Amino acid sequence: MPHSQRASLSKSFYHQPTIDLAQALLGCILVKETTEGVTSGVIVETEAYLGATDRAAHGFKNRRTKRTEIMFGEPGHAYTHLMHTHCLINVVSGEINQPESVLIRALEPYEGIDLMLKRRPVNKLQNLTSGPGKLTKAMGIDMNDYGHSFLYPPLFITEGNKKPPHIATGTRIGIDNSGEAKDYPLRFWVAGNKFVSR
DNA sequence: TCCGGGATTGTCT
């Protein structure tokens, strides 16, 4: 059975602490269904953003705006936002009124690779979804997905097949202007995987 | 209304 037909992860999965969730998501499958077809990929890289106390997070000091609103709600929803010309996707975590999230930074392509290549032509498969802006374009994820629940199609997450991966840890990418927060070890990836962003 | 900046990527040197 293709992963796109498997059941999504349960609601309780998203209620674990943000750092635990960031690691638990590694090896799971992100699926997006559109009229063009189904695409999916194994999550191989994530970053945790700890909300009120994390200067690098959009929810720092509980800053609540139209953009960050979804993070103050229930975990398990999609927080999409624009960065330069790209759309980035996060999994909302933390309980109500805790603006925390997990950024999905890289995928290993799984289903619908032809469709992903059509949306985002690249020479090497390794470049297809190995970055937060790359994977959203390849899968057709955009601001229309803001606030969508990962429990249901057309955008959802299923359990992976493989055993729990070996997880490597490091500092987050692209937040050099965030004071001491730039040194927090909140980036997680599948050790040795070719599709990690860097 | 204006202005500065950003959780990126691709291209050029």
Add this chain to the structure above:
DNA sequence: GACAATCCCGGAC
């Protein structure tokens, strides 16, 4: 390694 592309968001005025 450096830098431009490109555009929405949020704060200031």
